[in-house]
Amino acid sequence: MIILIIIIIYLLKVLTSIQILLLFNINDVWYLILSYDGTINKVTSTTSNDKCFNQNIIELFVIIMMLVSIIHIRLLTYIYKRWFLIHLLEVLLYLYYLYLIN
Secondary structure (H helix, E strand, O other), X not given: OHHXXXXXXXXXXXXXXXXXXXXXXXXXXXXXXXXXXXXXXXXXXXXXXXHHHHHHHHHHHHHHHHHHHHHHHHHHHHHHOOHHHHHXXXXXXXXHHHHHHO
């Protein structure tokens, strides 16, 4: 059951990645490439007037990915019982996503 939940979370990450790539074309100022493990790369381009609109969408997707990642970390905590290390990783993820939003 837990393995099924983890698979669903990874599928959510992949689907969110595909949605982001479909929303933005190559001329956008900001767009994100989200891989299955949650790593995020900012890619910039110089030809767009929609920076504010795109930034709001990106913030929304980053928050969604943060929630999915935190759920995944909680499941790993439940499975492996390595409390301190997993909670430290969770705090680092919070800081990483907050850095990306700002």
